[in-house]
Amino acid sequence: MWEYTDKVFDHFVNPRNVGEIENPDGVGEVGSLACGDALKLMFKLDEKGRLADVKFKTFGCASAIASSSALTEIIKGMTIEEAEKVTNKEIADYLGGLPEQKMHCSVMGREALEAAIENYRTHGKVVKKIEGNVLCTCFGVTDKEIERVILDNNLTTVEEVTNYCKAGGGCGGCKGQIEKIIERLKPEVSKSQKKEIKRPSKLTNIQKIQLIQQTITEQIRPSLRTHGGDIELIDVVGDKAIVAFRGMCAHCKTAEFTMKEVVEARLKEFVSESITVEEDNDSVSPDHKHQDF
Amino acid sequence: MNTVYMDNNATTKTDPQVREEMLPYFCDLYGNPSSMHSFGGQVGQKINQARESVTNLLKCKSSEIIFTSGGTESDNAAIMGTLSSYPQRRKIITSRVEHPAVLTTCKELENRGYTIAEIPVDRDGRFDMDIFAHELDDNTAIVSIMWANNETGVIFPVEQIAKMCKQKNVPFHTDAVQAVGKIPVNLEKNNIDMLSISGHKFHGPKGIGVLYVRKGTRLSPFILGGHQEHGRRAGTENTASIVGLGKACELAEKYMHEENTRVKAMRDRLEKGILKSCPDCMVNGCTDSRLPNTTNISFEYIEGEAILLMMDRFKICASSGSACTSGSLEPSHVLRAMGIPFTAAHGSIRFSLSRYNTEEEVDFIIDKMPPIIKRLRELSPFIKV
Known part of the structure; x- marks a missing residue:
C-alpha cells in the first residue's frame, strides 16, 4: 500500500479538468499502454495568450491521475512562457509530495506539458518531439530526458533516476550509461545541492539569522503554502528561533507536528544542529478563519 | 458494509x-x-x-x-x-x-x-x-x-x-x-x-x-x-x-467440501456478475482446471492500482498483478507469460474467496464494480467516450 497524501487521494478521487477540448491550441501525448501509464493533455489559449482551458485524460495509477489533475490546476491561467517553467517537482510539491517510486508520474505531467507546448508552437506539426538518443529502450527514455530529471531533482543514483523517469527499470541494460550521465553531471548537481545546503561551521549572529530566514523562505514556506499556510520568523534568541504560523497552519491540528518535523528538522539540517524552534502564540493573526477539509 | x-x-x-x-x-x-x-x-x-x-x-x-x-x-x-x-x-x-x-x-x-x-x-x-x-x-x-x-x-x-x-x-x-x-x-x-x-x-x-x-x-x-x-x-x-x-x-479437511461447492459457487457468481455488468473485461486463465476460490479478471484500458484504490474506498480488498512502480516493466510476470496483451494485463484484478465470504458480499461487489470501471475509463485516453 502506497502512502499517499490526502491531496493525492483528493485529486485521484475528484480529478479536476478531465476531458477533451474541441479545437485545442496544443495537444501533448506521452506514455503508452505498454509503459503502464499515459497522459493526453490539451489546452486552449485566451486572447491574452493565457491557458484559459486545460483538460487531460490519463491511464495509470492513482498518483498518475492525481499528478495530471494537479498539473492542470497549476498551469491554468499561466502564459505559455510561465507554464514552460513548471517542473515535475512543483507538481509533486503541489500534491504534498509523492512516494519516491512514483515520482515518474510527476515527470510524465511535465513531459506532456512540454509536448503540448511544442505542438502549439509548431502549429500542430510536431506531435511529439524526441530530443536526444533513446537510452532506455524498455521505456523509450532519451539521454536528454535523463539529464533533465537529474538536474531538476538533484539526483545522484541510478535507482533515483529509475524512480523519476523509469529509465533502467526494465531489463537494466542501460544502467551503466545512466551511471555515466550521473557522473558527468555530478559537478552541476553538487553545485545546486550546495546552494541548498549552505552550512558554514561557525556562524555569526547575523549570519545565523540570515540563514534561518533564507531556509524558511526557500525550504519551508513553499511546502506550507501548498496547504494554504505560511510562516513568519519573529525573533532569534541564541539558538532558539521563534516563529509564527499564518493562514491555514495557524489553527491546524497538526501544527505541532509540522513545527517539529518540518520547521525544526529543516533548520537543523540547513542552519545548525543546535537550533530549536518555538511558536510565538501571541502573534496569531486574529482574522484567521479555520477551514475544514 | x-x-x-x-x-x-x-x-x-x-x-x-x-x-x-x-x-x-x-x-x-x-x-x-x-x-x-x-x-x-x-x-x-x-x-x-x-x-x-x-x-x-x-x-x-x-x-x-x-x-x-x-x-x-x-x-x-x-x-x-x-x-x-x-x-x-x-x-x-x-x-x-x-x-x-x-x-x-x-x-x-x-x-x-x-x-x-x-x-x-x-x-x-x-x-x-x-x-x-x-x-x-x-x-x-x-x-x-x-x-x-x-x-x-x-x-x-x-x-x-x-x-x-x-x-x-x-x-x-x-x-x-x-x-x-x-x-x-x-x-x-x-x-x-x-x-x-x-x-x-x-x-x-x-x-x-x-x-x-x-x-x-x-x-x-x-x-x-x-x-x-x-x-x-x-x-x-x-x-x-x-x-x-x-x-x-x-x-481444512472439514471444510474441503464447502470450499469446492459453496465457495466455488460464489466465485462463479461473482465472475459472471462482473463479466455481465462491465464491458470489455475477460477472465485470465483456463476455467476448467482452476482453484475453486480464484478468479482473475482484466478490465481493459485502465490500470490495476487505480481500480484497487477505488475499491478500497468501499472497503473491498482484492489484488492486482499490476504494480505501477518504476522498477517493473511487466505488469505481472504470470499474465505476460500467458501472452495477455498490455491493454488487459495492466488492469487485472484477482478476487480470491474463502469460506468466510457471503452472498451479500458477492452482491455488493457486483454492484460496486461497474461504476468504478466506468469512472476510470472516462479518465482513460485510450477510450473514446
Whole structure:
C-alpha cells in the first residue's frame, strides 16, 4: 500500500479538468499502454495568450491521475512562457509530495506539458518531439530526458533516476550509461545541492539569522503554502528561533507536528544542529478563519 | 458494509478455533518440547498431534513432515537442499509463472552456473507438457513446478509431472501453497518428492509452513543446530504456530467440501456478475482446471492500482498483478507469460474467496464494480467516450 497524501487521494478521487477540448491550441501525448501509464493533455489559449482551458485524460495509477489533475490546476491561467517553467517537482510539491517510486508520474505531467507546448508552437506539426538518443529502450527514455530529471531533482543514483523517469527499470541494460550521465553531471548537481545546503561551521549572529530566514523562505514556506499556510520568523534568541504560523497552519491540528518535523528538522539540517524552534502564540493573526477539509 | 475481504490468496483470516488452540502455548504451556521434564514433554506431544493433523490432510507419514517458517523457506530449502545429491547434474526445470520464492532462488542458482529451463504456459495459463518432456533429461538436478498458480488459480498436472520425473529419477518439488486446503492432496497416490505448504494461506497463523519430504529423498539439512525436525531444520520449535497449523489442517479437511461447492459457487457468481455488468473485461486463465476460490479478471484500458484504490474506498480488498512502480516493466510476470496483451494485463484484478465470504458480499461487489470501471475509463485516453 502506497502512502499517499490526502491531496493525492483528493485529486485521484475528484480529478479536476478531465476531458477533451474541441479545437485545442496544443495537444501533448506521452506514455503508452505498454509503459503502464499515459497522459493526453490539451489546452486552449485566451486572447491574452493565457491557458484559459486545460483538460487531460490519463491511464495509470492513482498518483498518475492525481499528478495530471494537479498539473492542470497549476498551469491554468499561466502564459505559455510561465507554464514552460513548471517542473515535475512543483507538481509533486503541489500534491504534498509523492512516494519516491512514483515520482515518474510527476515527470510524465511535465513531459506532456512540454509536448503540448511544442505542438502549439509548431502549429500542430510536431506531435511529439524526441530530443536526444533513446537510452532506455524498455521505456523509450532519451539521454536528454535523463539529464533533465537529474538536474531538476538533484539526483545522484541510478535507482533515483529509475524512480523519476523509469529509465533502467526494465531489463537494466542501460544502467551503466545512466551511471555515466550521473557522473558527468555530478559537478552541476553538487553545485545546486550546495546552494541548498549552505552550512558554514561557525556562524555569526547575523549570519545565523540570515540563514534561518533564507531556509524558511526557500525550504519551508513553499511546502506550507501548498496547504494554504505560511510562516513568519519573529525573533532569534541564541539558538532558539521563534516563529509564527499564518493562514491555514495557524489553527491546524497538526501544527505541532509540522513545527517539529518540518520547521525544526529543516533548520537543523540547513542552519545548525543546535537550533530549536518555538511558536510565538501571541502573534496569531486574529482574522484567521479555520477551514475544514 | 464492513471490510469485504476477497484477497485470500494473499493471506487468510486466522480461524478463531486456530487461535484458541494456540493461546495456551504462550503463557501457560511454554515448555520446550525437547526438555526432559513432563512440563516440556506435554508440548512435544501436542506437536506430534499437530504433525499427525498435517499427515491426515496430506496423506503421508509424520516422519516426512518438516515444520518451517513458511512457504518461501520450504521452497528455498527444497531446491537448494537437493542439488548436492546430484552434484554432476547442472540443470533446474521450473515454470515461467512460479512464485518469486522459486523463481528468485533459481535466478541465484543461474548465477552459480546452473542452467534454468523455464517451461512456458499457453494463453490460458496451462503448463506446456511437450516442452517439459523435451527438457527433462539426465542432467536435471531438480524440477520445481507449482501445484496451482496464485494469480490465476490455474492448476498444473503435477501428479503427471511427478510420474515423469520418477521415471527419469529426477527429484520433483511442488510449491503447493495455493493448493493445500483448497483442493484435495493425496501424497499416497502420487510420486511427488517434496511439497511446500504455508499455514496462513488456509486460515492458519502466519510464519509457519511445512516442507514435506518423501521418505528416501535426499535433502541436506538447511538449518544447522539441534536435533529438531530430524536435524534437517534445527532450532526450538515454533510451538504455538505449529499447534495452530495442525488445527488449520484439521479444519481444512472439514471444510474441503464447502470450499469446492459453496465457495466455488460464489466465485462463479461473482465472475459472471462482473463479466455481465462491465464491458470489455475477460477472465485470465483456463476455467476448467482452476482453484475453486480464484478468479482473475482484466478490465481493459485502465490500470490495476487505480481500480484497487477505488475499491478500497468501499472497503473491498482484492489484488492486482499490476504494480505501477518504476522498477517493473511487466505488469505481472504470470499474465505476460500467458501472452495477455498490455491493454488487459495492466488492469487485472484477482478476487480470491474463502469460506468466510457471503452472498451479500458477492452482491455488493457486483454492484460496486461497474461504476468504478466506468469512472476510470472516462479518465482513460485510450477510450473514446
